[in-house]
Amino acid sequence: QVQLQESGPGLVKPSETLSLTCTVSGASISATNYYWGWIRQPPGKGLECIGTLSYSGSTSYNPSLKSRVTISADTSKNQYSLNLRSVTAADTAIYYCARHYYGLGLGYWGQGALVTVSS
Amino acid sequence: DIQMTQSPSTLSASVGDRVTITCRASESINSWLAWYQQKPGKAPKLLIYKASSLESGVPSRFSGSGSGTEFTLTISSLQPDDLAIYYCQQYHGYWWTFGQGTKVEIE
Numbered sequence: 001q002v003q004l005q006e007s008g009p010g011l012v013k014p015s016e017t018l019s020l021t022c023t024v025s026g027a028s029i030s031a032t033n034y035y036w037g038w039i040r041q042p043p044g045k046g047l048e049c050i051g052t053l054s055y056s057g058s059t060s061y062n063p064s065l066k067s068r069v070t071i072s073a074d075t076s077k078n079q080y081s082l083n084l085r086s087v088t089a090a091d092t093a094i095y096y097c098a099r100h101y102y103g104l105g106l107g108y109w110g111q112g113a114l115v116t117v118s119s
Numbered sequence: 120d121i122q123m124t125q126s127p128s129t130l131s132a133s134v135g136d137r138v139t140i141t142c143r144a145s146e147s148i149n150s151w152l153a154w155y156q157q158k159p160g161k162a163p164k165l166l167i168y169k170a171s172s173l174e175s176g177v178p179s180r181f182s183g184s185g186s187g188t189e190f191t192l193t194i195s196s197l198q199p200d201d202l203a204i205y206y207c208q209q210y211h212g213y214w215w216t217f218g219q220g221t222k223v224e225i226e
Contacts, residue, residue, distance in 0.1 A: 037215065047163065047206055047217040060213035063120060096162055100210060105153035105168035112162055 002026035004097050006113035012091075013119050018084040020113060022097030023077070030055055030075050033102035038071060038082045040093040041112075048093075052100075053080050087117045121145055121209050125218035133226045138194040140221045142207035147187045151211040154183055154192045156203045157220075163206060167192065199225055 008020035022036070029036055038050040051061040051071045061069050073080040084091060095115055099108040122145040132138050142152065150170040155163035165174045167183035170190055180195045194201055202225050207218040
């Protein structure tokens with residue numbers, strides 16, 4: 001059974017860095033044809049892809065966030081992480097990690113982590 | 120960037136009605152399109168992938184069609200449990216974009 005779980009601070013101060021980790025069980029983040037994403041959803045709004053991490057370690061980022069985002073993997077812990085720098089109140093959202101198997105959509109999601117940006 | 124546009128943004132229908140949601144891509148995405156259902160307080164749930172393939176365990180009243188830039192999600196007979204927001208998502212590129220969502224209400 002594949003499970004994803006987000007973890008990290010629920011409150012971040014403006015101008016600081018938001019850091020979240022997604023711990024994956026039941027599947028290897030290095031397995032061929034798997035892509036791992038971070039998606040966020042501001043309260044009451046729609047879904048926005050922040051970026052993706054491929055099984056080979058390559059990353060792609062939403063151009064609107066690219067200058068502030070880093071996604072990285074720790075294969076020894078079967079985790080991948082999100083760092084979003086210089087946050088503002090507009091970055092307040094539920095942050096989801098999710099798995100895409102090539103061509104088959106985002107079949108597995110974490111439960112989501114609410115991160116509030118406030119002083 | 121590939122933009123996804125859904126319509127309508129809200130629809131209200133009766134139990135048993137046939138419901139259709141449309142999603143348009145700003146450029147061709149072949150069939151690299153998925154549909155998700157999101158209920159309040161929950162993560163999105165995959166319904167359809169590759170435009171028309173039904174995810175395992177999803178009721179057969181859900182179906183998808185289309186290719187290129189025009190796609191539809193159809194609920195053949197609306198049920199009370201289908202009250203939710205529905206999103207399309209393209210995965211043609213290396214990062215993904217979602218439609219703005221369609222809220223389905225039960226009359």
